[in-house]
Amino acid sequence: MGISRLKKLLSETLSRTFDTRDLQLFVRGIERNLDLYELTGFLQNYTIPRKDAAEAVVDYFFRTKKVLKFLNLIVFTSKRGFKGESITFEGFGAILKEMEECGYKYSPELKKVVLINSDGNEKRNDWGFLEENKIYNFCFASVDICGNSKLVRKYDGSLIKETYKNFKKFVSSVVEHRKGRIWRWEGDGGLYVFHLNDFVKDSILTSIEIMSSMTLFNATANLLGEDLKIRIGINAGDAEYKNDASLIISDAIQKTGEIEKKYTIPETISISKHTAVHIDASIKNYFIETEVNGLNLYQIKIPIRREND
Amino acid sequence: MINLDFYCSNDSFLTKIIPPFLEDCDFLCNFFEVEKLTQNNGDRMNSEVVFLEEDDSFVCSSDFFENIISKYNNKPPIIIISSNNEVFNVVKWMRKGASDYLLKNELTKDILLNSINDSLTYIKKDNPSCNILDQNEDYINGRIVLPTNFDWNSLLDNQYYEMAPVMLTINFDKDFLSRYSKSSIEKIYENIKNEISLISSKFGGRIWVSQNNSFILSFYFGDYINCSALFGIYFFNRFFLLCVEKLKLDEVLKLKMSIHAGNCLFHKTNTEQITSDVINSLVHIENQYNTDGNIAVSETVYKNLSKRLSKFFSFEGEFEGKKIYIFSTSRDSSSSVL
Numbered sequence: 001m002g003i004s005r006l007k008k009l010l011s012e013t014l015s016r017t018f019d020t021r022d023l024q025l026f027v028r029g030i031e032r033n034l035d036l037y038e039l040t041g042f043l044q045n046y047t048i049p050r051k052d053a054a055e056a057v058v059d060y061f062f063r064t065k066k067v068l069k070f071l072n073l074i075v076f077t078s079k080r081g082f083k084g085e086s087i088t089f090e091g092f093g094a095i096l097k098e099m100e101e102c103g104y105k106y107s108p109e110l111k112k113v114v115l116i117n118s119d120g121n122e123k124r125n126d127w128g129f130l131e132e133n134k135i136y137n138f139c140f141a142s143v144d145i146c147g148n149s150k151l152v153r154k155y156d157g158s159l160i161k162e163t164y165k166n167f168k169k170f171v172s173s174v175v176e177h178r179k180g181r182i183w184r185w186e187g188d189g190g191l192y193v194f195h196l197n198d199f200v201k202d203s204i205l206t207s208i209e210i211m212s213s214m215t216l217f218n219a220t221a222n223l224l225g226e227d228l229k230i231r232i233g234i235n236a237g238d239a240e241y242k243n244d245a246s247l248i249i250s251d252a253i254q255k256t257g258e259i260e261k262k263y264t265i266p267e268t269i270s271i272s273k274h275t276a277v278h279i280d281a282s283i284k285n286y287f288i289e290t291e292v293n294g295l296n297l298y299q300i301k302i303p304i305r306r307e308n309d
Numbered sequence: 310m311i312n313l314d315f316y317c318s319n320d321s322f323l324t325k326i327i328p329p330f331l332e333d334c335d336f337l338c339n340f341f342e343v344e345k346l347t348q349n350n351g352d353r354m355n356s357e358v359v360f361l362e363e364d365d366s367f368v369c370s371s372d373f374f375e376n377i378i379s380k381y382n383n384k385p386p387i388i389i390i391s392s393n394n395e396v397f398n399v400v401k402w403m404r405k406g407a408s409d410y411l412l413k414n415e416l417t418k419d420i421l422l423n424s425i426n427d428s429l430t431y432i433k434k435d436n437p438s439c440n441i442l443d444q445n446e447d448y449i450n451g452r453i454v455l456p457t458n459f460d461w462n463s464l465l466d467n468q469y470y471e472m473a474p475v476m477l478t479i480n481f482d483k484d485f486l487s488r489y490s491k492s493s494i495e496k497i498y499e500n501i502k503n504e505i506s507l508i509s510s511k512f513g514g515r516i517w518v519s520q521n522n523s524f525i526l527s528f529y530f531g532d533y534i535n536c537s538a539l540f541g542i543y544f545f546n547r548f549f550l551l552c553v554e555k556l557k558l559d560e561v562l563k564l565k566m567s568i569h570a571g572n573c574l575f576h577k578t579n580t581e582q583i584t585s586d587v588i589n590s591l592v593h594i595e596n597q598y599n600t601d602g603n604i605a606v607s608e609t610v611y612k613n614l615s616k617r618l619s620k621f622f623s624f625e626g627e628f629e630g631k632k633i634y635i636f637s638t639s640r641d642s643s644s645s646v647l
Contacts, residue, residue: 225445
């Protein structure tokens, strides 16, 4: 069951769909130098039986942990065809079902197979497809409750804990609504990240939504005796992905934290200048270009209005 | 009951003279041996005023003074009771941080009460942290609970109910109107209507009347006045996202909103036919007084607002003999990077 059944289904469908020569071509879509003779141990002057070739291929991709790529190739081929011809993988529905059993799911939105958690939760830090130790582009946003140390001194620990828990829950729901992920959280704030689609725009709109919903949060979910005020810093850049998000470090992440902590006043969102380049004019017009302690930033406050309004 | 803690020697005369002085007052006197201060049992104390009997000299007692400061969470005023009448000694204690210095041989009921009252008055009036605590009570009690289970069908036709109607108007620039077709603008109104309906339902409200660019909503369930005002501020703040993200417009439309409260006639259907004084006043406030970019609330609404919301509104003027308060959108530039 599970992986072994998925392997069996895959090798069966591959052996029925491709002869050995086509299978060689097919898998070279991922591994350019993959040689089926080398893989199966058959001599060059023999014809490798389809079944043996398919089993060896499936086993190879599972063994080398390239399953995701392999499954993506199968799904992609089923939709786009192979060598200019449409391909029908027999039992494709059963394969998709078994994939889900094994923690893989085809995401129509992303148009690729992604990993899902064992509990069926698709909200993974890697969006289900990022590979460890590879460098990707992200848009990072750092959010922080202003004056945390004063609040901690002033209010009972349990009230602080509960209010901050509510705050994290509120930020998570807004971030995940636009397919962002929270990579780090330390009591009074954290780092949320966007990678899909128009990730800079998503990051900015999410930050605006968080900031503009603070009145609602403070009126309904804040257990302390005063409004929580937050500030947000946004910066786009690259980072080497790690499965343990706490180990991900990059200059862009560090800069995001600096922008938020050193250059942003309460109730304000700051965006680094190079990130603001990616914003539509319809949004950018509402930001104010400013220089804070020698750093050029774009800033916005809630309620949003143009300076000349 | 106000707690007074006295730290004195074992057989101090204070244990005998103080209780009779304060017997008809609302004070609870606790006597402790001063030596026990040095035994750190980890208990944190919170009495309002603390008295320390000076032993032989300042030098001998100053350590006890520091122990008191460290033991009390609330940092109470500490009154020194001493038999030393030298000015130099008084100065040393005051520099140390004592709030008063009483002489044993001159101690009377009036002097004692005067000193206690002064200390308590100082705490209440001048200590900013105490003011914050007082204000916090209002703030904490002002937490708004959004209604979850509500059924508009439970209201009866042609009956009057206490409600908070909200009027909301979207305005377009002439330039904007010339750039879009009539059907596009109707589509925009439709999308805005759907969004208003979706958001207001989270606050227990619903659209009562909608005519192109203007909408009247009603709030009846739960803390309906605060829910209507909170909806107003929330919608106002999110309006940017609605225009840019949902409607995909190049600019943010002009929005104004008015909120009133009072006895409204309810009818499930033909809501546009309903007339009542509250609705009439609301429409007057919106059309004749309010301007784009503002939320105007009537005096009735403002008076019932939670402390968490009332701070966002400021008095703007009078209209038809009633005070009007406006949601302030001014930017506070006094904040600094923390």
